[in-house]
Amino acid sequence: MIDLHCHSVHSDGTDTPEHLLALAEEAGVQAIAITDHDSLDGFDLAKAKSCEFQTELICGVEIGTHLSGCIRSVHLLGYFPAEPGASFRRWLHSLKESRISRNVRLMDRLRNIGIELTWEELHALSPHQLGRPHFARVLMQRGYVSSIRDAFSLYLSESGCAWTEREEPSIEEALSGIIEAGGIASLAHPVRISSDIEKIRQIIARLVPQGLEAVECYHPEHSDQVISQLLHIASEFRLRVTGGSDYHGENKPGIRMGWTGDEMTVPDELLESLRAGFDSRRIGADMA
Ligand code: AMP
Ligand code: FE
Ligand code: FE
Ligand code: ZN
Numbered sequence: 001m002i003d004l005h006c007h008s009v010h011s012d013g014t015d016t017p018e019h020l021l022a023l024a025e026e027a028g029v030q031a032i033a034i035t036d037h038d039s040l041d042g043f044d045l046a047k048a049k050s051c052e053f054q055t056e057l058i059c060g061v062e063i064g065t066h067l068s069g070c071i072r073s074v075h076l077l078g079y080f081p082a083e084p085g086a087s088f089r090r091w092l093h094s095l096k097e098s099r100i101s102r103n104v105r106l107m108d109r110l111r112n113i114g115i116e117l118t119w120e121e122l123h124a125l126s127p128h129q130l131g132r133p134h135f136a137r138v139l140m141q142r143g144y145v146s147s148i149r150d151a152f153s154l155y156l157s158e159s160g161c162a163w164t165e166r167e168e169p170s171i172e173e174a175l176s177g178i179i180e181a182g183g184i185a186s187l188a189h190p191v192r193i194s195s196d197i198e199k200i201r202q203i204i205a206r207l208v209p210q211g212l213e214a215v216e217c218y219h220p221e222h223s224d225q226v227i228s229q230l231l232h233i234a235s236e237f238r239l240r241v242t243g244g245s246d247y248h249g250e251n252k253p254g255i256r257m258g259w260t261g262d263e264m265t266v267p268d269e270l271l272e273s274l275r276a277g278f279d280s281r282r283i284g285a286d287m288a
Contacts, residue, residue: 001258001265004033004060004274005077005188005216005244007251008042011062012131014249017046020257024055029258031271033060033244035077038095039129040084047083058274059083062188063095063178065171067203071158073166074203075188076174077216077242081278084181091177095169096129102166103130109162110135110155115144132156133251148251175211182285184277186214186242190230191221197229201236208237213277218243218260218267240273 007013008020015023017034020042024032032055036042043059050057059080064073110117117138125134136151145151155162169177178185187207190200204215217230218241234241243266247257258265 001027001029002031002268002271003029003244003247003258003266004031004058004079004242004270005035005062005219006032006247006257007036007062007249008034008046009126009249010039010042010045010128011036012126012129012133012248012251013042014251015247017042018049020247021046021050021053021055021057023257025053027256027258029055030268031056031058032257033058033077033079035060035062035244037062037064037129037131038092038099040089040092041128043083061092061178063174064166064168065174066168067171067193070193070203072193073168074171074193076171076178077186077188077214078178078181078183079186079214079242079274079278080181080183081281082182084183088177088181098167099129099131102164103135106132106135106156106162106164109164113161115139115142115155115162117142133248137251148253171207172210175207179211182281184213184240184274184281185211186216186240187212188216189219189221189246190215191219191226197226197233200230201233204233204237204239208239212239214240214242214274216242216244218264218270219246220255220260221246222260240277241270242274243267243270 008017034043061078063076067074121138122130122134136148139145139151175185215234245255247255
C-alpha cells in the first residue's frame with residue numbers, strides 16, 4: 001500500500017508530520033508523500049525523523065492555482081526526487097502570504113454577516129498555517145453548522161455566503177515552478193474542476209504542453225467510473241498516474257491513510273512509475 005497525497009498540521013491536516021509516518025507504518029503503508037498546501041515545513045520535519053520509520057517518505061506539495069476560464073481553484077501536486085531549493089521555497093512563502101491576507105478578509109466577511117470568530121480560537125486548532133478547514137471547525141464548535149461539509153457549503157465554498165477569494169498563482173506559473181525545482185506535476189482530484197469528463201480531458205490536453213506529467217486518478221472523491229475514465233485519459237496523453245487518500249486527519253473525517261474507498265487502496269505500482277519519472281529527471285540533469 002502507498003499514499004501519495006496527505007496533509008499534516010503544517011497545512012490543514014490535524015496530525016504532526018511524525019504522526020503521519022507513525023500512522024502509515026502502523027497501517028502497513030510502504031511509502032507516503034506529504035503534500036501540504038504551499039508548504040514543505042511538514043515534509044522537512046518528517047524527513048528529520050524518517051530514519052526511525054519503515055515507511056518511505058516522498059517530498060511533495062499541493063498548490064491551488066488559477067486556470068483561465070475556470071472559476072474553481074485547480075490543485076496541482078508536485079513530487080520531487082530531491083528537496084527543492086531556496087528559490088522554490090521562497091515562492092511557496094509568497095503563496096502562504098496570500099492565504100494569510102485571504103484569512104483576514106474572510107474574518108471580516110464573517111463579521112459582516114454577524115459571525116464574530118477570534119484568531120485565538122483558530123490558532124488553538126493550529127499554531128501553523130490556517131486555512132478554511134480551520135474556519136470550518138470553529139464554525140462547527142460554535143454551533144453555526146453541524147459538520148465541516150455544511151461549513152463549506154453554507155459559508156466557505158464558492159457558493160457559500162462568506163466566500164472570499166484568494167489570490168492564486170496561475171497554473172502555468174505553478175507548473176514551471178514545480179518543473180524548475182526538479183519535480184513532477186500531477187493534476188490533483190480532477191473531479192473537483194468539473195463533473196464533465198470531457199471538460200477535464202480538454203484541460204489536461206491544454207496543460208500537457210505546459211509540463212503536466214501526471215494525473216491523480218485514485219482519490220476518495222473519484223467513483224470507479226471516473227477512475228477508469230481518468231486512467232484512459234492518462235494513457236491517451238502518456239501521463240503518469242498518481243493517487244492518494246488526501247488524508248487530513250480530523251479536518252476531513254472518514255478518510256483512512258492509504259485507502260481511496262472502502263475497499264480500494266492506491267496501487268503500489270504507481271510508486272515505481274513515479275520513481276521512473278524521477279530517474280529520467282536525474283538522467284536529463286546529468287546530461288545537461
Ligand atoms: P484554503 O486553501 O485555506 O482555501 O482551504 C482549502 C482546503 O479546504 C482544501 O485543501 C480542502 O482541504 C478543504 N476543502 C475545500 N472545499 C471543501 C469542501 N467542500 N468540504 C470540505 N473541505 C473542503
Ligand atoms: Fe486541504
Ligand atoms: Fe486538493
Ligand atoms: Zn490535498
